[in-house]
Amino acid sequence: MYKQILVLFFLVAAVAAETAYFAFKTHGTTDEFVFKLTDDKRIKHARDLLSGATDDEPYVMGRIRKQTASYNPKYSFHLDPEAITFFNMAIEVCDATLPYLEEHLDEACGAFLPGCFYCPWTSKLTREVKDVQ
Template sequence: MRRTLTKAGSLAAVSLFALALAAPAQAAQDSAAAAHPAATKAAYFEFTDGRNTFVIQLTDAAKIRQARDVINGVDTENISVMGKIVKTPASYNKPWKYTLAPSSVKFFSMATEVCDASISYVNEHLDEVGGALLPNSTWCPWQSKLTREIPAP
């Protein structure tokens, strides 16, 4: 009986030792995954400036979650859209000749006047963007309001 208890005790000790080593290894894997998340599937959202609609692409999971919170009424303050203009058209954002860089998109409630312009005004004066019009290509249409998520094109 004593030999059985010794074997059981040894087995329990080995199991606890294995668990003790596995926990930090699992924590390291979890932190590595957080530092380098897998590619998030792109999501597309529409906003309006009161006259026109514009589509943005988001690829960051936190920003996608934030956009969905705005649409679902969880976030009622940061409903406007800002970001860096990319002077090339995107297939998901027709008829506009530009879009926003997905990694630059943010949601805001207040911003400076220097980055405010309507969707159509930016489109009509795209060659001036980045200079006197919308310095650093930062666009923050004050009247913008995120309205809905749309299916991927």
């Protein structure tokens, strides 16, 4: 009986959890940066930004991981889906453009982007990515 309840709980949790992918660019970028969201509230916020339902907290912030993600193959890093948020203002020490971060990735997580936090002030959400493989 307990095993059936536990299985049912996990099935309901799996159905309730959504995964969505979005893209943004920063100043001077030609290639979009794709990131993964797994939090329903953040997914809704990103969709609201794209639809124009809100303009609050329009910039993307997250903790970088120094490895390529399958859904973001044009960059040597990705954002940890559990650590992504949106912001209006942030401290300067976490700001950089995508090309600058890619070029200086070996320096990131030290004096450059301490704690691996990345908050590109010029990030602009461009679209929801539906064709992720």
